[in-house]
Amino acid sequence: MNKSRPVFAALFAALAATLLVATTASPPSSAKNSSSAYFGQTVALSELSGEIGRHQWPSGHPVRVLRPFNPPSSPWGSGHRGVDLDIPTGSEVYSMQAGTVFFVGTIAGTPAISIKHSALIRTTYTPVKSDLTVGSPVSAGQKIGILQAGHPGLHFGAKIDDRHYINPLLLILGPVRLLPTS
Known part of the structure; x- marks a missing residue:
């Protein structure tokens, strides 16, 4: 099997997220005060300065993306609020960056942290x-x-300001930059 295939899948997912995030400007300050108004808006990459491309894989190494990020259009809309990573049951999961445990428990009967x-x-x-x-x-x-x-696999999600979902691969891989082949 070609070992670069999972990395290319992850890069493709990050490119899609980057295009979604980078296409509009920051939400107006009035939108930041309301979680429902802020939810469906995209976020400028400048808001994430210092966060993009600086984090580690929760598996400890690059893995294949089983299901990509597909943000919902409303807080209760359908979509996929993270990515599913190809990690086998029983594997250790690692923090992608330093921080503080915010929640440990179950959500709808599923263990989560x-x-x-x-x-x-x-x-x-x-x-x-x-x-x-x-x-x-x-x-x-x-x-x-x-x-x-x-x-x-592992469902891995990320939020900004506890209200707005982003593609967590953006935090790991950063924005995708296409280079010429020659």
Whole structure:
């Protein structure tokens, strides 16, 4: 099997996310005060300065994307609010960046852990069973739990300001830049 195939799939997903994120300007300040008004808007890459392309894979290494990011158009709309990564059940899951445990527990019967990395970024990992507690500090690359059965791979999601979903691959890979072949 060609080892570069998973990386190209991840790069393609990041390109799609970059195009979605970079196509419009920042939301107006009035929209930032309302979670429902802010939800469906895209975010300028400048809002994420210092966050783009600086984080680690939650698997510890690049893996294939099983299901790409597909943001919903409304808070309750259909879509896929993260990416599913091809990681086998029983694998260790790692924090993509230093932060503080924001949530550990179950969501709709599925074990989950969320980590607040900055005032801006929060990531969520499911189905992951963790022994960590809310408020615990974590370092980049630290084991945060074990992937459980019940979902195809690891569901990995990211939010800005706890309201707006972004493609988490953007945080790992950064914006895609197409280079000439020669």
